Amino acid sequence: MTEKAHDKMAARTKQLIKETLIELIEEKSFEGITVKDLTVKAGLNRGTFYLHYRDKYDLMVKIQEELLQGFLQIVLQIDPFDVGKYLSKNIPYPVIVQLFTYLKSHSRIIKVLLGPKGDPAFPKKMKEIIKTNFFENTIKNLITFPEEVAIVKEYLPAIGTSVHFGIIEKWLDNDMPHSPEEMAMMYFNIVKFIKVQINKINKI
Amino acid sequence: MTEKAHDKMAARTKQLIKETLIELIEEKSFEGITVKDLTVKAGLNRGTFYLHYRDKYDLMVKIQEELLQGFLQIVLQIDPFDVGKYLSKNIPYPVIVQLFTYLKSHSRIIKVLLGPKGDPAFPKKMKEIIKTNFFENTIKNLITFPEEVAIVKEYLPAIGTSVHFGIIEKWLDNDMPHSPEEMAMMYFNIVKFIKVQINKINKI
DNA sequence: TATAAAATGAACACCGTGTTGACTGTTTTT
DNA sequence: AAAAACAGTCAACACGGTGTTCATTTTATA
Missing domain, CATH: 1.10.10 (Arc Repressor Mutant, subunit A)
Structure with missing residues (x-):
């Protein structure tokens, strides 16, 4: 050949x-x-x-596609059932660990793309993946808001996505001071915290 | 003259x-x-x-400065004391209404700047203003996380900012289907909801 | 209507773009 | 070892936007 x-x-x-x-x-x-x-x-x-x-934009698109494809492949492995399972076991969900590991290993380029000189389309694409494949399979099912804050419901996916993204962004910005395992645990702690509160509210 | x-x-x-x-x-x-x-x-x-x-970048900077200056001027009026006052009265805090009104009146350019063809530095600047002048004076004082989720504390400003920003972004994206008054009320409902839950948690 | 500043129009050198065609280098197949 | 096949090199090209200039015209008031 x-x-x-x-x-x-x-x-x-x-x-x-x-x-x-x-x-x-x-x-x-x-x-x-x-x-x-x-x-x-x-x-x-x-x-x-x-x-x-074709030109530098073509190159940029190819780089981003590669990056987002890798990100998506991991996020697609998230199973709502497993999320609950690991949540009760109190150990970090491996897929989430893998997710943070992936982000860390590509942090240079991701930081640049998310940064002030990056590509504004990139965070949008990341958020889209987070919204449809991450948020939907983790926190979403755990949250039920009382009726009196009806409008909030509409904004829940946006808020949830923003929070996911915010955590990732902050972690990268700070040059990843915590390990992927710690981040996965923190993420779970947040989920748990919200869940616990929701349960308390609903019991009253 | x-x-x-x-x-x-x-x-x-x-x-x-x-x-x-x-x-x-x-x-x-x-x-x-x-x-x-x-x-x-x-x-x-x-x-x-x-x-x-000087060039098109100079023009862009001037446009953004004007926009962010106006945004900052409103946000600076937020008084933590008033926030609590209006919160208990259950009526929207006028400054927050003013904030959403301002965003709505400049929505065209803001949407563009936050969009996929915008300037990645712009959302960063907005978030910075939100973090140091909005989040700090509203939700921050109301939230106290339990010790076991220590790391979360570190990420709280990022998360809080994300929530604020996510709401604004989504509202603009959807072409502002709700009035500034409704948005201010929704914002308060979220704050209240969190506050109520925190109080419940702390009493146990 | 005089005047001072803003806007115009045309010309300028400069630089990066994207393309072309002839070439050189490297690796594998026969 | 020769040749086929394709990657990479090199120089040249027209093109188009940039930022600057300067003389000229337009505009708005005192």
Whole structure:
């Protein structure tokens, strides 16, 4: 298979381009980066870039897709039943640990994308995944608000998602001072705390 | 005063430039907009733009500063004492109503700035104002978490800010189906709900 | 109507873009 | 060992937006 050798060569170049972009984006904003900058830093010919990507936006899209795909794959493993099981056992749910581990291992690029010089579409995409695949399978079923705060119900997914996202964002911002296990436990503690309160309320 | 007349002329042009940017940014991403686009659409000479702004980023900064200044001015009026007072009276706190009214009246540009084609630095700035001037004066004093969830405490400001921000974001996203008064009441209901639960917890 | 500042219009050099075509390098197949 | 196949290189190209300039025209008041 002749192709394979060349594929690997191309794959290495692509990887180099991706990594160089990440390095550059830590220095200046994505918009301030030119294809010229990138190829000079990578030690590649500018033409080589166009062999693999249409433009810098195409490259950015590919990087994000890879990242979000990995994120989604983990989140999809969340099982509402298991959540309850581990919750009662008081040990961190492995999938959530895996989630924080994944975020940590890709923290450089994620921090940049979520940061002030990042891509505003990226947090939106992350939130969307969190909303439809994370929030729905964890906290959502545990919360029932009293009727008198009816409007709140409508805003619950948005609030829930925002909280999930806020925790992740803060953790990354602070350069992940806690381990994925600790984060998973903290997350559970929050869920539990809310659950306990809801139960107390409902009993009265 | 001869100057004043010209100042007004310049002010009108500046306003025109700002409004045209907002219109354009609703069509395509900020980065995709050129000064040429903007001035053509505004019916101005390209040179005129440079008479008032250094480049399009300078224009963007000025627009955001104006917006955040107005937001901050309202948030600064929040008085923790009044919050408690209105909370017990069960009527919406006027400052919070004013806040939602302000957001509504500038919703077009705010939505764009918070959107996927917006400026990632903008939500960060809004959250910062919310955290140091909104959260600190409202919910914060009402929440005391039990010791066993110590780490949670560290994340409380981030979570609180997320809740505030999430509500605002969702409301704007949905094109503000509820009035500022309703939103203020909903906000209070959430605060109350949390407070009630915290009190119950602490009594046990 | 005189005047002072704002807005215009045209020209300018500059720089990054994306594309092209001829080339060089590397790896595997025959 | 030669050649096939494709990655990467290099230089050149037209294109388009940038930011600046300067002379000229328009605008709004005193």
